[in-house]
Amino acid sequence: GAGVSQSPRYKVAKRGQDVALRCDPISGHVSLFWYQQALGQGPEFLTYFQNEAQLDKSGLPSDRFFAERPEGSVSTLKIQRTQQEDSAVYLCASSSTGPIDTQYFGPGTRLTVL
């Protein structure tokens, strides 16, 4: 596609609900990244995939966060039992090779946990 797309753009969840956020990377991009951006802050790294392999998940804040990319293209970030502190914009980015390559970002999913 023309760029990275994410859905939904906005999500409101009640505390304790599970949510799933989708990312469609640029076609043919090998690497996919998830970031969490709190209000007024820069993006914070969550996890990184190269094709279907999750090579780094050191940024996931707790075991409630889970990401997958089963066919090396679309990725889903799942948050179980959401908490208020999970409220943030979740950004997805893709690059043609690895972490040192230019990353192209999607518009983000704004998650609000009530």
Place this chain on the structure above:
Amino acid sequence: QKEVEQDPGPLSVPEGAIVSLNCTYSNSAFQYFMWYRQYSRKGPELLMYTYSSGNKEDGRFTAQVDKSSKYISLFIRDSQPSDSATYLCAITGNQFYFGTGTSLTVIP
């Protein structure tokens, strides 16, 4: 200590001014230096990319890297109201590390 430090501003300048945005970083092994621009409710978009000390120019934008001081800068000449956005520095080692972003407003 965070890997990348950036003054969050906000910064407000009149149209036509020269803007200077800065970041410092902690790890001398970092190799690649980028500046992203982020408009409200949008994802970051890449502005400039460099991997060596010195200056790189692209139109009204100049990126400067001083590896000896672990200091990077972005200069915007003849600033325009459309430049109003948050500017994020990003530095890579094995991961991307972003600064907190500097909010810039260019007043017509």
